[in-house]
Amino acid sequence: MTEADGTATTETAPEPQGGRTIAVLGEMxxxxxxxxxxxRNVGKMAGELGIDIVIGVGGDMVKQMxxxxxxxxxxxxxxxxxxxxAADFLEKILQPGDKVLMKASRGGMLWQIAQQLTGQPVTGF
Structure with a gap:
């Protein structure tokens, strides 16, 4: 974080406590x-990053992830x-503090999952 004059401060945003990291992966x-x-590399990366739960949405390539x-x-x-x-499944398993990450091509339309979970329109895609 920096002050208005651009000098660095030691203050940092607190890390969220608890919760799991869930990756929702669709076809690229x-x-x-x-x-x-x-x-396959995306799947490997999920393991290396310590993702707790991976949910694949789609067919054979997603299965590889x-x-x-x-x-x-x-x-x-x-x-x-x-x-x-996927959204129905997430609604059943989500707990307070969980973080959901999504990765797919635009054609995978994973924004639909976020829209269902939040009840809010998702724009900017």
Whole structure:
């Protein structure tokens, strides 16, 4: 954090206490020949970052992300077919303090999940 004059301060935002980190992963489109490796790398990264729960939304490429997340330490994994099912699942498992991260191409429309969870329109996409 910096003061108005640009000098640094020692004050930092408090880290959220408790809660799990949940990654909702959808297909990343238009990657061509690199698609399989890219999807696997995202799954691997989820494990390396200590994500607690990975929820895959979609088909075979997403399944690769979820499998690689499991192989790299994520213990709680789920696969669902569509955004509605993902949002319904999240509504059942979310606890106070949980953080939800989402990654997919725009075509995956994961914003629909955020919209269902918050009850608010999601714009800017």
């Amino acid at each position: 489109l238009e990657l061509g020949d690199d698609s399989l490796e890219a999807h 979820v499998l690689y997340a499991g192989a790299h330490g994520v213990e709680q994994l789920a696969m669902v077919a569509d955004n509605k099912t």
